[in-house]
Amino acid sequence: MKKTYLLFCTVFFLQILYSQEPFIANAYLRNSTSLNGYWKYIVDPYENGFYNYRYEPFENLKPTGNGAFFTNAKRKDFADLVEYDFDKMDSLQVPGDWNSQKEKLYYYEGTVWYKKSFDYVKKDTKNRVFIYFGGANYETDIYLNGKKLGKHIGGFTPFQFEISHLLKEKDNFIIVKVDNKRTKEGVPTLNTDWWNYGGITRDVKLIETPETYITDYQIQLDVKNQNIISGKIKLSGTTKANTNVVLEIDELDIKQTFTTDKEGRINFKIKNNNISYWSPSNPKLYKVILRTHQDQVIDSIGFRTIEAKESTILLNGESIFLKGISIHEESPIKGGRSASIEDAIQLLEYAKSLGCNYVRLAHYPHNEHMVRMADKMGMLVWEENPVYWTIDWNNSKTYANAQNQMAEVIHRDKNRASVIIWSMANETPTSKARNKFLNQLLQFTRTKDSTRLISAALEIQEHPTLPNTKTIMDSFADAVDILSFNQYIGWYDGTPEKCATINWKINQNKPVIISEFGGGAKFGLHGIKEDRWTEEYQEFLYQENLKMLSRIEQLSGMSPWILVDFKSPRRVLPGIQDNFNRKGLISEKGEKKKAFFVLQNYYKSK
Ligand code: GCU
8 A cells, every 4th residue: 555655656746747738839939038148146066045954945944034045035134144145146158058167167066056037028918928948957946036936857858837927027036946966866877978067058038928829739741641741739728629720831832720629639631742852952841830819830840751661761752871970969169068059050060061961969859959950951860868878777757757858859859850760768788677668768759759760779799609790689679660779899899900800690670770880089199090099090990880881781871979079077088088088070179080081981972
């Protein structure tokens, strides 16, 4: 009895924690008021602004008291004791991480409080107002005018809260507690090979909507018929039922009115024979308008189909080889977490100059600029959930967290033609608990979006009987649509010469993508090709790997590790790494290494 009650509480708690319905559809293009810019901050390693000296959360105390930073207390008179003052503090840029902005916060992992004051006059008093965050790493508590709005867990997906009931015309203050401490039960967990940038790392904005507004829609090509546009629309608000919604796609002569059911939902199919299909060589986006008598959203959507047929990937029914590269979300312009459209364009331009038609956004959902620019620039995209290495597989909170992050990125990007693959995980050790976790996540993803392919970056094994033969012995390989794996022959596994000795025995009749291979090189360091860290070693490694991988019959694509050298606290070799993983084909200063041209030539030949 006690056990069931506990389980019920956990699930109920997880429901509240992770259900921030309703979402706001197309927050990226909706009219909004930006709260980006300088925010005051307080570094609070002991979380002194959240807990009292008995480590009880101030939130649960009545009265809350002056100690709680989220009240933004000000000294009222001589006797009043207030031991903090946001307005006298230094500022941090939002969006942005704190590690690359402040030398003293370079290694900092813990809590930082942010405060922003603002005035806001609603366009219409009946309207609703939401505060929207593109993302904040990792655990975020949000307060408006001293009241708790809610909490979000996960560093790479958007979240929003309705603030209509708390908003004033003048002197509002939003206070955000961001804690990027790594935890065993976290997603990702304690150990990663990237810098754990903390902060409000993506855009913050206020979005005003009518009382009943368009909260969700997916408009894509029917998976079975390229001449059918099928979709779902959902309204939220008191007049969501029996409401007309007009769908307009001028260039396709589409203007149709649908009526919502009592739940405020519409499912539709529209036949059209004039669609110009989205592809890397034709990144055609259509202006799509959804309008009700109160609300309107305008989006730009490309129409394409993506399938896996036996060992081939079909884009719009035609076989395609994914000429890719892996990318971390780090600004190639100023370092630190990338957050701007300029960063996105720079990274995708680099990939274009390599001859890519595809990018793997590793190991977590990147900011929305990346997928919006991929749509515009004609770059196919792999998006990944940060289920990385040794996650706490048996922990239901950890699973709910991973599932929620998947739900949030699908909600944000399900109308992006560029996004073709959802990846469940990276390099996770096989076990019963892990398989259950990943299969559950895969099933959940299929229910949320049946139009895209599912994969995961798996690991290779030695073939049990065939010498010098690599294979995949992972039951999750049977569940995915695309079989992907990381392999480091020539770097962690021997030297480049070893490639010539390796055979591959892949039993699954599925498309194979090499999600990672590569080796480190310090730009400008030259020597013989046998000398690690030289550009010649990396060049040789690429030459040998590309020859070796071409021996895989089902090879349908690759995303070598990695486009640009990136920060990692695991990389400490002085004079070479200096906190950079040096497997980039381009240095952090934008300098192209010799291996860059090996891959560029290979893609030219493809
Ligand atoms: C792993 C991992 C990456 C890591 C890379 C490396 O395969 O997926 O996150 O950076 O190897 O060791 O460089």
